[in-house]
Amino acid sequence: MPQLVFYRKYRPQSFAEVINQKNTIKTLANALKQNQISHAYLFAGPRGTGKTSVARLMAKALNCENRKTNEFEPCNKCGSCQEINEGRAIDLIEIDAASNRGIEDIRALRENVKFPPLKSKYKIFIIDEAHQLTKDAFNALLKTLEEPPPYIIFILATTEPEKLPATILSRVERYDFKKLALDDIIGRLKYICHQENIKFEEEALRLIALYSEGGLRDAESLLGQISIVTNQNITKESIETLVGAINLEKIKRFIDILNKKDKVKAIEYINKIYDDGYDLEIFNKEVLDYLRKLLLLKISPGLAEILERELTQEELTVLFKQAQNWETNVLERLLRKLTEVQWQLKTSPVPTLPLELFISEELI
Ligand SMILES: Nc1ncnc2c1ncn2[C@@H]1O[C@H](COP(=O)(O)OP(=O)(O)O)[C@@H](O)[C@H]1O
Ligand SMILES: [Mg+2]
Ligand SMILES: [Zn+2]
Known part of the structure; x- marks a missing residue:
């Protein structure tokens, strides 16, 4: 199924192919040309904006056997470039901090740092989702960052830079990746x-x-x-x-938050939905639709017949399960209030306010 791996197949193989991160690429290219290399970089930004791709491009360029002074693109032909492209370069170590979070992993890394690269000029560590490292792991990493051997380069990537300790932030050269237009x-x-x-x-x-x-x-x-x-x-x-299926997923998640009466999560969720550019009127209407279905099933499972026209058998099964977590009178109350909210959303000076008030007053 080659289509499923588009995002891997179309990973940029040169800096020129990277879309939308002009300033970052320009600065990195200049640094490469002048051989002004930092020992720790931080690539911060939303998912799917090119952090891992650019980290690998940096690794390729730094270890490229054909790259001359004043050039920045990797050649993609030499042994080193090819090994990186095929994911078998021994001097490029990629660590996913989400699954290697512990102190032992970082201790192993600290041992590894002591040995010079086997084949290339630099030994390069790409630490993905770096914000997921534990405190101990950060401390261990910090020790290495304080006095990195000249052949070591760290590239940290993260979607949540605000979770990195200040001590780490002060030791890295930071680049912010932007969402694509x-x-x-x-x-x-x-x-x-x-x-x-x-x-x-x-x-x-x-x-x-x-x-x-x-x-x-x-x-x-x-x-x-x-x-x-x-x-x-x-x-x-x-x-x-x-x-449509993706939207349903979003609604389902909100319904679960309502069910748990988690005011903080519910308000955060509404604001995220709004920030992501969704229309709150449409969102609210879909929430209403969903709660209505739950109510009908609560009144009588036989009413499922009415819903069968709109839903698949699997969706109905999920609904039946969810309905068990609700009291009929709570559903009635929320539905009545959300119907009012639907009208308020049309005129509210603060778009999120009607839903926020609803959450504050009704999630009890
Ligand atoms: N700025 C970009 N320019 C070109 N392709 C990109 C860019 N950002 C992401 N992609 C595409 O998305 C895929 C995943 O990007 P990746 O670098 O892993 O993103 P991140 O590490 O920021 O989550 C790449 O293989 C590529 O196909
Ligand atoms: Mg990545
Ligand atoms: Zn090369």
């Missing part, structure tokens, strides 16, 4: 469609780009899935069907 994502999706002989409607690609919220990886994954489902012929309608 809609048109850039659309452009890249078009390029992939042409390469892969996928037929598409313009509007469909725009919808994919919208729903991926500035991250190219998600856009490419979605494109891959849709192209399989639609047999390489992507229509606007096919996207709407799939994206």
Whole structure:
């Protein structure tokens, strides 16, 4: 299933191919040209914006056997470049901090740092999701960052830089990766469609780009899935069907938060939905629809017949299960209030306020 790995197949192999991170690339390229290398970099920014890709490009450029002074692009031909492209370079160590969080892992890393690279100029550590390291691990890392041997380079990548300790932040050269612009994502999706002989409607690609919220990886994954489902012929309608499913997931999550009466989470969730560009009126209407279905099932499982027209058997099973967690009178109260909220949302001077008030007053 080659389509599923679009995001890997289309990983930029040169700095020139990286979209939308102009300032970062320019500064890194200049540093490479002048051989002004830092021993610790931090790449911060949302997922799917190129952090890992650029980290690997840096590693490639730094260890490229053909790169001359005043050049910055890796050649992609020498032994070192090829080993990195094929993921078998021994002097490039990639650590996923989400699964190697502990002190032992960092202790192993500290041992490893003591030995010079085996084949290349630099030994390079890429630590992904660096904010997930434990406190002890950070302390151990800090010791290495204080006096790194000249052949060692760390590249930390994170989606949540604010979770990194100040002591680490002060020792790294930081680059902020930005979300990609809609048109850039659309452009890249078009390029992939042409390469892969996928037929598409313009509007469909725009919808994919919208729903991926500035991250190219998600856009490419979605494109891959849709192209399989639609047999390489992507229509606007096919996207709407799939994206509808994504929306339902978002609603379900909110319903669960309401059920747990978690005011803080609920308010955070509403604000995230709003910040992500969703229309709160549509969101609220879908929440209403969902709670209504739960209420009908509460009144009588027999009423499922009414719902069967709109739902698949699997969706009904999920609904039945969720309905068990609710009291009928709570559903009635929330539904009545959310119906009022629906009207208030049209005129509220602060868009999120009607839902926030609802959460504050009713989640008791
Ligand atoms: N700025 C970008 N330019 C070109 N492709 C990108 C960019 N950002 C992400 N991609 C695409 O998304 C995939 C995943 O990107 P990655 O670098 O792993 O993102 P991150 O590490 O920021 O989550 C890449 O393989 C590439 O196909
Ligand atoms: Mg990454
Ligand atoms: Zn090379």
